[in-house]
Amino acid sequence: MNLINRDVDYAARALVYMARANKPTVSVTQMHGAVGVTRPFLRKILQKLHKAGILQAVKGKGGGFAMARRPEAVTLNQLVEVLQGPLKLNDCVFRKKICQNHGACILRHKIAAIEGRLAAEIAGITIRDLI
Numbered sequence: 604m605n606l607i608n609r610d611v612d613y614a615a616r617a618l619v620y621m622a623r624a625n626k627p628t629v630s631v632t633q634m635h636g637a638v639g640v641t642r643p644f645l646r647k648i649l650q651k652l653h654k655a656g657i658l659q660a661v662k663g664k665g666g667g668f669a670m671a672r673r674p675e676a677v678t679l680n681q682l683v684e685v686l687q688g689p690l691k692l693n694d695c696v697f698r699k700k701i702c703q704n705h706g707a708c709i710l711r712h713k714i715a716a717i718e719g720r721l722a723a724e725i726a727g728i729t730i731r732d733l734i
Contacts, residue, residue, distance in 0.1 A: 606721075607679075610686040613640050614648050615679065618657075618730045622674040630667035648686065655685040674734065680726035690722050 616638045621629045631649065635642045649668050652658040657677055659669045670677075683690055692714055 606690075606692075607683060608687045610648055610651075611679070611682045613638055613645060614652060614682045614686055615730070615733060617645060617649060618652075618670070618674070618677060618682075619733050621668070621670055622730055622734055628661045628665065628667040628669045633667070651685055652682075655681075657681065657685070674730040677730045678726050679728040680722055683725060690718055690725070692718055692721075 617634055620634045620637050624633075631642050631646045635645045638645055640648075649658060650660070653660045653668065653671075656671055659671045661667055661669055680690075
């Protein structure tokens with residue numbers, strides 16, 4: 604089980620690269636090698652971050668992407684939410700589909716509490732912390 608998927612990993616790497624570069628804009632071509640992913644795949648990830656308001660897209664010559672927020676205002680949890688959805692460890696450990704007991708299941712409530720603590724920890728990690 605991967606807690607954080609590759610999209611979130613690449614997004615965090617890209618944002619760290621952008622923050623370190625300290626330039627008004629950074630092109631996908633400039634950062635794809637440092638991030639370790641192909642340009643089309645990185646562009647797709649960055650466009651999702653743009654749609655979520657984490658990045659700004661700059662068109663034209665010298666264009667690329669720019670941070671829309673300061674690095675200390677972007678958390679790892681925000682990247683998780685945008686790129687993979689809410690953090691879920693498991694819906695049911697006993698069955699593949701959700702059972703009728705889902706709302707009253709003691710194990711499910713304990714797992715939900717763990718998910719909440721984990722989300723809170725991840726929300727405390729910012730791009731500034733990763734620089």
